[in-house]
Amino acid sequence: MEKQILNTFIGNISHCVWWKDKNSVLLGCNENLAEFLGFRAPEQLIGKTDFDIWEAKEAEESLKIDKQVLSSGKPILNYVERKTKKNGEIAWFSKSKAPLYDEDNILIGTVGWHNDITHLKNLELSIDDKNIKLVEYNLQLEEANKKIESNNEDLERFTYAASHDLKGPIRNVKSFAQLLKGKNSLGQDSIEYLEIIISSASRMEVLVNNVLTFARAGISEVEAEPANIRAIIFEKIEDIRDLAERKSAEIEVNLTSKPIKCYPHLIGLVFYNLINNGIKFNESTKPKIEINLIEESDFYVFEVSDNGIGIKPESVEQVFEPFKRLVGSTIPGSGIGLSICKRVVEIHRGKIWIEKNKESGSIFKFTISKYL
Ligand code: ADP
Numbered sequence: 001m002e003k004q005i006l007n008t009f010i011g012n013i014s015h016c017v018w019w020k021d022k023n024s025v026l027l028g029c030n031e032n033l034a035e036f037l038g039f040r041a042p043e044q045l046i047g048k049t050d051f052d053i054w055e056a057k058e059a060e061e062s063l064k065i066d067k068q069v070l071s072s073g074k075p076i077l078n079y080v081e082r083k084t085k086k087n088g089e090i091a092w093f094s095k096s097k098a099p100l101y102d103e104d105n106i107l108i109g110t111v112g113w114h115n116d117i118t119h120l121k122n123l124e125l126s127i128d129d130k131n132i133k134l135v136e137y138n139l140q141l142e143e144a145n146k147k148i149e150s151n152n153e154d155l156e157r158f159t160y161a162a163s164h165d166l167k168g169p170i171r172n173v174k175s176f177a178q179l180l181k182g183k184n185s186l187g188q189d190s191i192e193y194l195e196i197i198i199s200s201a202s203r204m205e206v207l208v209n210n211v212l213t214f215a216r217a218g219i220s221e222v223e224a225e226p227a228n229i230r231a232i233i234f235e236k237i238e239d240i241r242d243l244a245e246r247k248s249a250e251i252e253v254n255l256t257s258k259p260i261k262c263y264p265h266l267i268g269l270v271f272y273n274l275i276n277n278g279i280k281f282n283e284s285t286k287p288k289i290e291i292n293l294i295e296e297s298d299f300y301v302f303e304v305s306d307n308g309i310g311i312k313p314e315s316v317e318q319v320f321e322p323f324k325r326l327v328g329s330t331i332p333g334s335g336i337g338l339s340i341c342k343r344v345v346e347i348h349r350g351k352i353w354i355e356k357n358k359e360s361g362s363i364f365k366f367t368i369s370k371y372l
Pocket residue numbers: 273277278279281306308309310311319324325326327332333334335336337338339362
C-alpha cells in the first residue's frame with residue numbers, strides 16, 4: 001500500500017524526482033525528469049551520472065552536494081542551482097536532496113527533487129537588468145539637470161549684467177533727445193521724430209527694468225506676498241498706453257482687488273507681455289483684450305484673451321521657447337516675452353498654455369499656486 005502511494009505520488013507530482021546510490025549513479029527517476037532531460041523513459045537514465053547529463057563543472061558541484069548529504073546524513077532543501085544543459089541551454093532549479101535509507105535503515109544513497117524555475121529566474125534577471133538601466137538613466141538625468149541649473153544661473157547672471165549695462169546708454173539717448181527737442185531751431189518733423197525716440201527709449205527703459213527684475217528674481221529669491229493683481233494690471237496697461245491708443249485697443253479687466261499671494265513684480269511682467277502681445281499681434285480695427293480670473297481649489301487660473309491674428313495649433317508650445325518668433329520683422333519684438341512669462345509662472349508653481357479664441361485670436365491661460 002505504502003509503495004503504491006509513493007509511486008502515485010512520484011508519478012504525478014510536478015517536480016522531477018530521482019534517486020542515486022552512494023557513488024551518485026542514478027538508480028531511478030520519475031517520468032518528469034526523463035522527459036525534462038529528453039529521454040523516452042526513466043529506465044534510460046538508470047546507471048547514468050551527472051557527468052552524462054550536465055557540463056563537467058556543474059556535475060562536480062552536484063556531486064559535492066551529494067557528498068555533503070551523505071556525510072552529514074541531513075537533507076539540503078530548496079537551494080537555487082544554475083545548470084547548462086548539453087545543448088547549451090541555461091536552466092534554473094529550486095532543488096532539494098536528502099539521504100536515502102534502506103529497510104534496515106542503512107544509508108544507501110540520496111534522493112533528490114527539483115522544480116524548474118527558469119521562467120521565474122529569467123523574469124527576475126530582466127527586472128534586475130531594467131532596474132540597473134533605470135538607475136543609470138536617473139544618474140544621467142541628475143547630471144543633465146545639474147548642467148541645466150548651472151547654465152541657467154550663468155544665463156541669469158549674464159542677463160542681469162547685460163540689462164544693467166544697457167540702462168546707461170538708454171538714459172543717455174533719452175536725455176539727449178529731450179535736450180535736442182528743447183532747441184528752438186527744430187522743424188515740426190524733427191520734433192515728432194524726437195518724440196518717437198523719447199517714447200521708444202522710455203519703453204526700452206521699462207523693458208530693461210523688467211528684465212532686471214526677472215534676472216534678480218532668479219539670482220536671489222524674493223518673498224511671495226499678497227498683492228492687488230487688478231492694480232498691477234492697470235499699472236502695466238499704463239506702460240502700454242501709447243500702443244493701445246494708437247491701435248484703439250479696448251482692455252477689459254474682470255478682476256476684483258482681492259489680495260492674491262504672488263511675486264508682484266514678476267506677475268506684472270506676465271500681464272505686460274500678454275496684453276502687449278494681444279494688441280501687437282492684432283490686425284482688427286478694434287483690438288479687444290479681456291482678462292478674467294477663475295478661482296479653483298488649489299490654484300488661480302488667469303485668462304488673457306485677444307481677437308488678434310491667432311497662433312497655429314502646431315506652434316502653441318514653441319512660442320514659449322526663447323527667441324522663437326512666428327512673424328517677420330514687421331512687428332517689433334525680441335522673442336523672449338513669452339519665455340519670461342513661462343519662467344515666471346513656473347516660479348509661481350503653475351502652468352501656462354494657449355487655447356484658440358472663439359472667433360479669432362488666442363486665449364492665454366496660466367495658473368498660480370495658492371500655496372506660495
Ligand atoms: P515677441 O513678442 O517679442 O516677438 P514673445 O515671446 O512675446 O516675443 O512671443 C513669441 C511669438 O509668439 C511672437 O513673435 C508671435 O509670433 C507669437 N505671439 C505671441 N503672442 C501672440 C498673440 N497674442 N497672438 C498671436 N501671436 C502671438
